[in-house]
Amino acid sequence: MNILNSGALRALQYGSIAMAAFALAACGGSNDGSSPGATVKGTAAIGAALVNASVTLTCKNGSGSATSDSNGAYSATFKFDPPCAITASNSTATIHSFAAAAGTFNVTPLTEVLLNYLAAQLGTTESVLLPGIATNATYQSALTNTTVINNAVAGVTALLKKLYGITLSPGSFLTLAFTPGTNGPDSDLDALLAAGAITSNGQPSAALLAAAIAAGAASPIGSGNAGSGATGGTGASTTQ
Numbered sequence: 001m002n003i004l005n006s007g008a009l010r011a012l013q014y015g016s017i018a019m020a021a022f023a024l025a026a027c028g029g030s031n032d033g034s035s036p037g038a039t040v041k042g043t044a045a046i047g048a049a050l051v052n053a054s055v056t057l058t059c060k061n062g063s064g065s066a067t068s069d070s071n072g073a074y075s076a077t078f079k080f081d082p083p084c085a086i087t088a089s090n091s092t093a094t095i096h097s098f099a100a101a102a103g104t105f106n107v108t109p110l111t112e113v114l115l116n117y118l119a120a121q122l123g124t125t126e127s128v129l130l131p132g133i134a135t136n137a138t139y140q141s142a143l144t145n146t147t148v149i150n151n152a153v154a155g156v157t158a159l160l161k162k163l164y165g166i167t168l169s170p171g172s173f174l175t176l177a178f179t180p181g182t183n184g185p186d187s188d189l190d191a192l193l194a195a196g197a198i199t200s201n202g203q204p205s206a207a208l209l210a211a212a213i214a215a216g217a218a219s220p221i222g223s224g225n226a227g228s229g230a231t232g233g234t235g236a237s238t239t240q
Contacts, residue, residue, distance in 0.1 A: 037079035038102035044072045044088035046202030047189040049180040059084035083143040085133040093202035100144045109198040110173045113212045118152050120216030164195045
């Protein structure tokens with residue numbers, strides 16, 4: 001019978017350890033932070049695409065970044081725990097949005113209006129809400145609550161119809177995938193620009209923001225009009 005010498009035995013042992021470590025990493029057992037996580041994507045646009053914009057995502061846990069392409073599209077894959085505040089900025093404009101989960105979340109003047117509406121529902125301002133997304137449990141619960149988000153989108157949609165006579169395309173302007181230069185959400189932005197609801201640098205008009213803040217404050221989260229409240233919300237559904 002052949003007996004392995006000590007050098008050969010050590011080689012076999014090291015080889016087994018290496019194979020086990022490789023198998024653990026392949027199965028996701030590694031804790032080195034190398035897992036790609038999940039993806040948040042969408043379109044940054046102000047009527048025209050927000051080209052070559054720096055897109056940053058700051059989440060309840062984790063952060064990510066991306067650069068938008070010639071169509072304003074961005075995609076960031078990273079480990080995170082939602083919600084996430086989103087900022088898209090280039091030499092033309094800086095606009096904000098949020099992601100309630102992985103999936104499609106656009107950054108447009110309408111998402112800027114939506115954040116102001118939601119902030120007023122929560123009894124605060126957008127400038128407080130955005131950084132608070134990473135730390136404030138009440139904000140986090142509201143911005144991952146499907147009912148709260150859908151009702152706020154509906155509230156902004158109704159407000160635009162009332163103020164400007166513009167009926168937005170079907171679907172949520174927050175999560176509906178689109179490409180600038182096509183019919184749908186981009187056409188809505190063009191119509192709002194022509195009506196004076198948004199400015200050439202992508203900012204909602206002062207009148208629109210004031211109306212959105214007033215409407216949000218009149219329907220605080222937790223009231224019958226606002227849906228199921230800010231606490232205990234279920235994760236928001238997304239449109240891929």
